[in-house]
Amino acid sequence: MNKEYALGLDVGGTHITAAVIAINEMKVIDFSVHKESFDSNLPAVGVLDIWEKAIRTSWKNSRVEKLEGLAICMPGPFDYTNGICWIKGQAKYEHFYSLNIRELIRERLNLSDDLPILFDNDANCFGKGEFFKNAKNSSKRLMGVTLGTGLGASFIDNGRAIDSGTQVPADGELYNVPFKEGIAEDYVSVRGLLYRYHDVSGMNIKNGLELFNLANTGDVMAIKVFEEMGENLAEIVIPWFKKFEADSFIIGGKIANASAYFLSAFKEKIKNAGSEVTVFVSTDNEIAALLGAASMLYKENI
Template sequence: MNTSYAIGLDIGGTHITAAVINKTEMKVIDFSLYKESFDSNLPVEQVMDIWKRVINTSIENSKVTDITGLAVCMPGPFDYEKGICWIKDQSKYEHFYGLNVRDLLLESLNLSKDFPVLFENDAVCFGKGEVFKQQENLSKKVMAVTLGTGLGACFIDKGVSISSGNSVPADGEIYNLPYNEGIAEDYVSVRGLLSHYKSLKDAELNNGLELYNLALNGDQSAVKVFETMGEDLATVVIPWLNNFSADHIIIGGKIANASELFLSSFYKTLKESGVEVQVSISTDNEIAALLGAVSFLCD
């Protein structure tokens, strides 16, 4: 059997991770996983230089010479079919609005126009990758959510991503669902956590890690913020867990690393609503996202 390889990219608001994936075995090639943090609000040319460096470093480290495709996990709003970015007013990718990211990648990497480049929602990639990692999920209905600079979601029925129909929200997205005085992502995201903390302590924090460390060190306002987010997350997902008849919800993203601070309130809110569902925290979100992205090249 001929082995073919593709690049998987996990692109977020503050990081890019690349790896070379063996498409035949759906495994990450040793030493190819490479990541950099960066400011996505830099000028387009600078962002593309960072992406190019990360991709090339991954390929060099893998020792693979024949790459047959590029699969990209990308946050929305984004036209995944055409490769056009529609992110706006989200404190990330300020200069990418309306640009064709496929063309930018092909040009930056000096690839031919017909080189396969596929884009998919980061949460969908994460969910599909988790299904690959836990084969029993191939027989289940799984809702996956990613908690980070944004709030991502996907719905997977026996390994197939579902983004339309009455059982899921429009496009399978939950970040834009009306919630309290805004939308769900205003409350369940890094931005939501920091905003809530500021309302309690009148203190500006730079990032979620600062808040996490404060909570671990006993700052009760920081603890309260995470507990409230757990309640908010549960309140947002409960209607769709019920609608979709989900067997399993998988929580990933950077904020999932702080699960000990919000899981109890999440469980409590589920229980009070009479929802019974298996709950898992993903410990290697990026590997799942990369495998999930490349799986679409194999479909």
């Protein structure tokens, strides 16, 4: 079996992580993981300089000569088919609006026109990556969420992301599903946590890490807010467990690090609803995202 390789990129608002992946094994090549932190609101040329450094460093360290393509995990709004960025007014990538990222990367790296450069959203990459990390033993119908500044979702059927049809919400997204007095993301996100903490304590805090640290010190209100989020998350996903016929559910994103404070409440709620879905918390969001990106170039019979 010939080895084939892809370069995976996980692009966030403050970082880029690159790694070379053996596609037919779905394994990250030793020493190829390279991460750079940056301000994504720098002029586009400055951000692209950092991206280029990450890509070239990872590729060089892998000692792989030939790539089958680049596979990129990007936040939205983004035209994933055509490679065009539509992020605007989100305090990130302010200078990238309407730019064709595929062509900018191809030009920067002097890549041939026939080398695939593919894109997918961060939640889909996470879900597919979790499947491929252990595909032989993994669920065939896996549903995942990423909990952070927003609420990402993925619906994975045997390694493929499903984003249309009656078994999933519109575009495979949960963040904008109507919930209580707003939408799901109003309640299950860093923003929702901070708002609720202010509501119950009267205190303003800066970020999710501060709330997590408060919970670690035994702050009753902080713990209560996380537990409520777990219950809210359960209410949001339970209907889709049934519609998608999911047999496993995985939680990722920065807020997953606080699972000790919300997972029990989440599990209790789904148990009371009669759900038998197996629940996991991701142990490595970043590697999952890279594998999920590279899975766009995966061939089952290489």
